[in-house]
Amino acid sequence: MFAHDENLTIPGELLKALRHHAPASVLVVGIGSPQAGDSIGWHLADLIFQQELPGVVVRRALVPLDLMDWIEDFSVIHLIDAMQGPPGEPAIRCWHWPDGADLVSSATTSHGFDLISVLKLASALGRATSSIFLWGVKNGVRSRFP
């Protein structure tokens, strides 16, 4: 665990989706780093790991390309990443890939491979066969669940 808002909890929508998909082979990937707002993906992945949900494997990814190593091994994949957006827009958004393919990464990423590029690469290679959900979470989000 790393320094972050200790009051952060798993968004109820995400937890509900995880329970809905079990016992299928489910992978949850927190994407980010230990730094500030970028840590939200890792932090939520850690919280989900602590839930010990049956059939759910939880991993951290520092760079989205990590996903290519795991994408074929699971039937359902939930990807959690920090999201930016203007005030008033939803704090949590979910896209069922290929919805979200037009999302734009605002950050400079390793060798230009942001999460959307990696998912497009996986699709081009015929490897994005699982059901993939993208969860964008704004920093500081609170949940009333579970």
Added chain:
Amino acid sequence: MAREIQVPILTRVEGEGALRIKLDNREVLDVQLSIYEPPRLFESLLRGRQLEEAPDITARICGICPVAYQITAVEALERALEITTSPEIQSLRRLLYCGEWIESHVLHIHLLHAPDFFGCASGIELAQQFPDEVNRGLRMKKAGNRLLEILGGRAIHPINVAVGGFYRAPDLQQLTNLIPEFETCLQLAIDTARWISSLEYPDFINPHDFASLIDPREYPITRGQIATSDGLNIGMREYEQHFAEFQVPHSTALHSYRTSGGGQQVYFVGPLARLAQNHAQLSPASQRLVAELDWPVVSHNPQHSIMARALEVVTAFEDALQLLQCYQPIQQIRKSYRARAGEGCWATEAPRGLIYHHYRIDDEGRIVSAKIVPPTSQNQAQIEQDLRALLPSLLDLPDLQIARQCEQLVRAYDPCISCSTHFLKVNIERA
């Protein structure tokens, strides 16, 4: 007519930088490889820290080649402490480094550099045309990452490298389980080298002064002498007598030059330099490939770097296999030591080329000073010189094509800008 050509963002490189080219009729006025990524000040950050923190802090310089920073740091600090690690520890470090060469080279070959040879704008476009080849590359990358996870604790920013050895010994069964996949990947790497050798290469050639480690015992990764193609052959402690870094106005990264002959001479580090100076030490499968393909192991065409990487991937898999097959649990995984004042330096071969570290520590084991010279910093002046040599042949082309070909030349070096700021937009001005 004067003109300035800009490529706002150089793509498929690690980090942020720009390229600015000024032309006047048929004369190249200026070429500036500008790195505007802020300095990260790692050397200052290390001062006052305990020496044990150095491998984990320096690993943060790069997410692609953290092992290069870790191994170079611990080897330099061990010289400062005057301790020697066992051959078994040395072998494990080489094995870990092989994992990094594999994942870094395979990523660059398939997703960053190869698209240029097929007119593809991205690795995604290449994957649509060559799915089998790209999938093959990703399988090899996965194998490299798995090795890093087992030996380093995790694939990115590993946490198991320690001054004196490793924090924990790897599990014998986990390493043994890698052997079948590494045997398969060795054949995949050989197939990849054959594919890469068949690419149509631009015929641009510019004489280079290669600099790399050389080692008659093995293809150099973690040890050796520092040698250049004009005959310099020195121990690591002599590095700073022959190489120095200089500030340039247009870049936040230092430029490194050879200074031994007086003045500032550019030099070339990386796979092409390593291959030119160490082809006799390639692994047996790589040597058979060189013979089969009649490949020019001493080449001054920067675009041949992709083939040098492909041959090095074969060597890395073959070396790793041998190390995996020979591995026996190590009794003393970390050599003990007492803090003492001292000074030490070391150089290794990061995937992108020679990397040099120099530390001074006090009698309580705190770092007094640190000097880190990454490969991209050493190649920046060489990249500018190559662009100056290439540009006269491109002057009749539209600005967009000039920019694209310059960008491709830069990508052949696989620059790691984030490392060197410790670098790209292209801007061409025609006067």
